Amino acid sequence: MARSITRLGALCLVALLAACDNPVGRICDLGVENTGATEAVMGSPSLDCQSKLCLKVPLAAGKTTPEGFRQLAANRGLCTDSCEDDGDCDKVPESPCVTGFTCGVPLVVGPFCCEKVCICKDYVILPEDGTLDTPEACDPSNAANACCNLPDRAGNAAYPNCP
DSSP: OHHHHHHHHHHHHHHHHHHOSSEEOOEEEOSSSOOOTTOOEEESSOTTSTTSEEEEOOOOTTOOOOTTOOOOOTTEEEEEOBOSSGGGOEEOTTOOOSSOEEEEOOOSSSTTTTOOEEEEGGGSOOOTTSOOOOOGGGOTTOTTOOOTTSTTTTTOTTOTTOO
16 A cells, blocks of 8 residues: 555656646756856756756845745856746746746846746846836847847848857
């Protein structure tokens, strides 16, 4: 009887883990000693994360932290993954993120510029509609925006830094 219960428990755990298509929120190592208090940083590859992406965002100025919030060490972030909307961000049970995740763009420079990923809501101030605004630097209709992840940038002679 005990063996059957153990097997059933193991099967339930496997099913639960399989239901998390996009597990985010586990504490991860950024691969740097100190990221700076005001900078967003993406560590990749991060072996701590299924997606291999570890994100640290600064606490927004004026943000009131939720009860139970704990600040991460300077060299730590939270596992993240790409997303289209908040429903794509499946918080793992062991995550220290109290209020869950939202889908947004944390970086406007570097190899992850203008990419939407899951961001812990504990650190950001959400507008009334609950959706983070896309940064102006990620507007593809503005030719001055040179992020290689924007449409029609890669392979375009007008953007020589986008192979």
